[in-house]
Amino acid sequence: MSLRHNITLGQYLPGSSAVHRLDPRTKLLMSFGFIMLLFIVRGGWATYGLLGLAALCTILIAKLPLGMVARGLRPILIILSLTVVLHVFSTREGVLLFRWWIIAVYSGGINQGFLLAARLVLLVLSTSVLTLTTSPILLTDAIEYVLKPFKRIGLPAHELAMMMTIALRFIPTLIEEAEKIMKAQLARGADFESGGLMKRAKALLPLLIPLFISAFRRADELAMAMEARCYRGGDSRTKFKVLRYTALDIYAWLLFAVIGVLAFYVSYLG
Amino acid sequence: MPIKLEQVSFVYAAGTPFERHALKDINLTLADGEFIGIIGQTGSGKSTLVQMFNGLLKPTSGTVTVNNLVTTAKGVKLKGLRQEVGLVFQFAEHQLFAETVAADVAFGPENQGVPKAEIAARVDSALLTVGLPLDIKQRSPFELSGGQMRRAAIAGVLAMNPKVLILDEPTAGLDPRGRDEILSRIRELQRERGITVILVSHSMEDVARLVDRLIVMHEGQILHDASPREVFAHGAGLKAIGLGVPQATEVLQLLRQRGWSVPEVALTLEEARQAIVAAYHERRERA
Numbered sequence: 001m002s003l004r005h006n007i008t009l010g011q012y013l014p015g016s017s018a019v020h021r022l023d024p025r026t027k028l029l030m031s032f033g034f035i036m037l038l039f040i041v042r043g044g045w046a047t048y049g050l051l052g053l054a055a056l057c058t059i060l061i062a063k064l065p066l067g068m069v070a071r072g073l074r075p076i077l078i079i080l081s082l083t084v085v086l087h088v089f090s091t092r093e094g095v096l097l098f099r100w101w102i103i104a105v106y107s108g109g110i111n112q113g114f115l116l117a118a119r120l121v122l123l124v125l126s127t128s129v130l131t132l133t134t135s136p137i138l139l140t141d142a143i144e145y146v147l148k149p150f151k152r153i154g155l156p157a158h159e160l161a162m163m164m165t166i167a168l169r170f171i172p173t174l175i176e177e178a179e180k181i182m183k184a185q186l187a188r189g190a191d192f193e194s195g196g197l198m199k200r201a202k203a204l205l206p207l208l209i210p211l212f213i214s215a216f217r218r219a220d221e222l223a224m225a226m227e228a229r230c231y232r233g234g235d236s237r238t239k240f241k242v243l244r245y246t247a248l249d250i251y252a253w254l255l256f257a258v259i260g261v262l263a264f265y266v267s268y269l270g
Numbered sequence: 271m272p273i274k275l276e277q278v279s280f281v282y283a284a285g286t287p288f289e290r291h292a293l294k295d296i297n298l299t300l301a302d303g304e305f306i307g308i309i310g311q312t313g314s315g316k317s318t319l320v321q322m323f324n325g326l327l328k329p330t331s332g333t334v335t336v337n338n339l340v341t342t343a344k345g346v347k348l349k350g351l352r353q354e355v356g357l358v359f360q361f362a363e364h365q366l367f368a369e370t371v372a373a374d375v376a377f378g379p380e381n382q383g384v385p386k387a388e389i390a391a392r393v394d395s396a397l398l399t400v401g402l403p404l405d406i407k408q409r410s411p412f413e414l415s416g417g418q419m420r421r422a423a424i425a426g427v428l429a430m431n432p433k434v435l436i437l438d439e440p441t442a443g444l445d446p447r448g449r450d451e452i453l454s455r456i457r458e459l460q461r462e463r464g465i466t467v468i469l470v471s472h473s474m475e476d477v478a479r480l481v482d483r484l485i486v487m488h489e490g491q492i493l494h495d496a497s498p499r500e501v502f503a504h505g506a507g508l509k510a511i512g513l514g515v516p517q518a519t520e521v522l523q524l525l526r527q528r529g530w531s532v533p534e535v536a537l538t539l540e541e542a543r544q545a546i547v548a549a550y551h552e553r554r555e556r557a
Contacts, residue, residue: 177364181364181365184359184365186326187324187326187356187359188352188377188378188426188427188430189349189378189381189382190381191381205367206365206377210364210366210367214364
């Protein structure tokens with residue numbers, strides 16, 4: 001019944017490891033860089049082995065429970081298996097391993113399928129490490145900084161970050177609200193669980209309408225409260241918590257550069 | 271519909287760092303036709319407790335039996351139970367959703383499968399009970415004032431003709447007159463229909479005036495369970511846990527400290543007035 005406890009919000013795992021203490025901008029840009037690297041370098045098993053090792057080391061340094069990280073891969077399980085299967089059956093390179101009727105499996109297919117799967121896994125891992133070690137608020141702060149240069153072409157960086165912060169802040173509130181309204185309607189004999197699709201969709205109205213109304217009411221109240229405190233957007237607004245790069249960030253970037261160069265080297269070697 | 275709780279405990283978010291014991295080993299029997307008040311500080315487990323009574327929450331351990339139905343039993347149909355035990359939540363106006371007041375009040379009885387003609391009659395009678403004029407029936411509930419919205423929401427539960435009516439702070443945020451009006455109508459209803467009413471409240475005045483039996487919750491446990499007169503005799507103990515006594519009782523207790531021979535507890539202002547006048551005459555005669 002309790003919605004609140006079934007939904008993990010973001011997935012931030014508080015901690016004090018070196019990875020946690022990195023500046024969020026560093027982490028954001030680095031995960032982005034890592035993903036770029038994955039796509040730029042010509043992948044062979046050696047390259048992916050190297051990048052995978054780097055990812056594993058980061059996870060270990062951050063003291064993230066491996067089970068939790070693995071659970072983050074669950075949503076892409078279907079895509080992963082589809083990738084492998086499609087490649088295995090459609091690529092006609094390398095040695096013919098197996099043929100039956102119109103199905104032919106070549107060694108190149110297996111190789112490519114799993115390489116692509118490895119790339120996807122690494123991609124998801126890097127974003128998982130980012131969100132697992134960075135609080136959502138710091139992350140939006142970092143996004144604001146990173147988007148700042150695009151302000152000149154009219155991108156409202158501060159406003160976007162503020163919207164994200166507010167959205168994050170209100171997710172638990174709205175879940176709580178939804179839970180409360182659901183209970184109130186259940187107490188009035190509402191039935192959210194039985195009946196066909198149409199009936200069930202209709203049964204959701206007594207939940208959704210009050211929820212929307214309360215969301216709009218909250219938005220109104222928040223806007224009023226922000227205006228009453230003279231909020232006027234990002235211009236000349238200072239921060240209470242200013243993000244600062246530390247020596248740790250420099251080391252991290254150096255390490256990242258080394259891994260990047262190594263990855264290129266290994267990929268051209270192979 | 272007697273309600274019986276045996277060794278009921280309830281834990282929120284068990285096994286996580288946010289684990290919280292909302293109820294600890296509660297034993298309680300509510301008989302038919304009682305008017306029961308529940309008081310306690312915010313977070314003392316009142317709201318959790320009342321949600322046990324209609325199966326919205328099920329105990330982590332222990333059993334809740336409503337009308338010989340154990341809510342934790344496998345395959346038990348709670349829908350029927352919820353229609354017999356009406357629950358008005360805090361800020362009940364947040365549950366309004368229909369296009370008209372009449373349609374919103376009719377939502378509960380419709381779910382019960384009440385015939386159309388009877389629904390109309392029930393809607394009218396519920397609206398009158400909460401003191402709303404019938405000409406607002408075709409208006410949108412969102413056009414009403416805050417107090418009217420609250421009344422409409424309470425009417426939505428009353429229209430289900432529950433045998434047990436639970437009200438979780440039904441009058442929070444209402445003006446004093448609206449509060450008194452709603453509560454006295456509920457008291458009348460309880461006497462007329464002989465239903466059980468459970469009133470969760472922060473107002474000592476309200477419970478003192480209305481209820482026959484008062485349950486005091488503290489940190490998930492029942493601290494007192496007796497008549498208001500007996501409970502409010504523990505004035506100091508109640509204050510120690512952040513509650514208080516009705517102002518009428520407070521005045522008498524202050525007078526007693528100064529040597530006046532007045533009773534310890536008065537539930538209403540009128541009762542306190544009479545006691546003080548009597549004590550005053552007695553003192554004058556002695557002097």
